[in-house]
């Protein structure tokens with residue numbers, strides 16, 4: 090299948106988004122059905138060519154109203170804990186539910202067993218504590234391993250293979266803890282070491298997994314490659330991914346799972362915002378927006394990254410403006426962008442690639458309102474999925490009255 094890139098704003102090649110969004114209340118998130126389908130088709134193609142199963146990692150995106158759009162393209166959902174497992178079971182009930190959690194709470198475990206089909210444990214200790222019970226309930230159980238092979242440079246916050254990591258069982262811990270009896274219970278292994286990466290990093294990771302854990306792989310039923318695979322990105326080498334999956338499945342007779350979050354909703358959302366004020370600080374031209382990096386797109390600050398902005402940074406555009414928020418946090422700046430001409434009060438701005446790690450990470454710091462969540466259908470009609478107000482700010486802080 091030949092697929093050209095969907096740049097974040099390809100949707101607007103024949104549609105004027107300022108016109109399309111002229112009546113929406115800002116700030117708001119807009120989830121793009123066309124983007125979800127574009128990504129979904131790529132993921133379906135990989136599954137069709139390999140027999141691998143792809144799960145939606147809900148921590149990246151869990152706007153369940155649009156799960157019916159995603160569902161035909163995935164085998165199920167992946168959860169980071171009880172709530173996400175329940176959400177996956179409730180909102181994609183006919184599909185598989187997988188869960189990985191840093192450590193499970195005793196009082197939650199029985200409820201988790203109601204929702205999850207596959208349970209992945211983060212330590213030998215936790216595996217020994219819960220695996221029997223899970224198997225007795227008919228579940229499949231696995232261990233997250235840590236191959237200790239770092240493929241990311243520069244941001245350890247997203248590197249589970251960094252020294253001292255709490256995520257995944259290292260080979261020495263595996264050898265020491267997994268006695269013969271315990272090994273018999275093990276249905277699968279899981280590794281999650283990538284973040285926005287290509288399949289060359291998956292390949293080097295797999296080679297280390299095979300080298301270190303090779304003797305244990307043949308008795309497994311499944312191997313879960315985790316998330317962080319940027320499969321739907323234009324320059325992602327899908328042929329290599331397909332080769333790796335086929336190699337693993339043919340060699341070890343296992344079912345391969347992948348659980349990307351980002352790739353499933355890449356470039357499938359926007360954040361629409363308006364300029365509230367503009368002024369200068371010496372040589373800097375500042376615009377204050379009605380959105381906030383810290384509250385509405387925290388990864389911009391955390392990761393950090395510069396989100397794509399419609400009609401900015403184009404060739405010949407050289408009026409630089411710093412876009413920031415209403416909040417009192419000095420660092421609540423989205424970034425510096427070049428425009429054709431100075432922005433003015435009331436101008437609409439449209440940030441791209443805003444479906445992932447946004448709607449599920451918002452907060453109301455500074456009393457900032459939560460952006461409404463809209464759904465842009467393929468036919469350009471717009472549906473409001475959720476709208477928020479003062480109550481959403483207040484009642485997460487105290488008694489409802």
Ligand SMILES: *Cc1c(COP(=O)(O)O)cnc(C)c1O
Pocket residue numbers: 146148149167189281283284285315316317318348349350351352
């Ligand atoms: C974060 C995470 C994912 C999804 O990662 P993406 O970078 O969004 O693809 C999948 N599995 C686990 C265990 C994770 O922690």
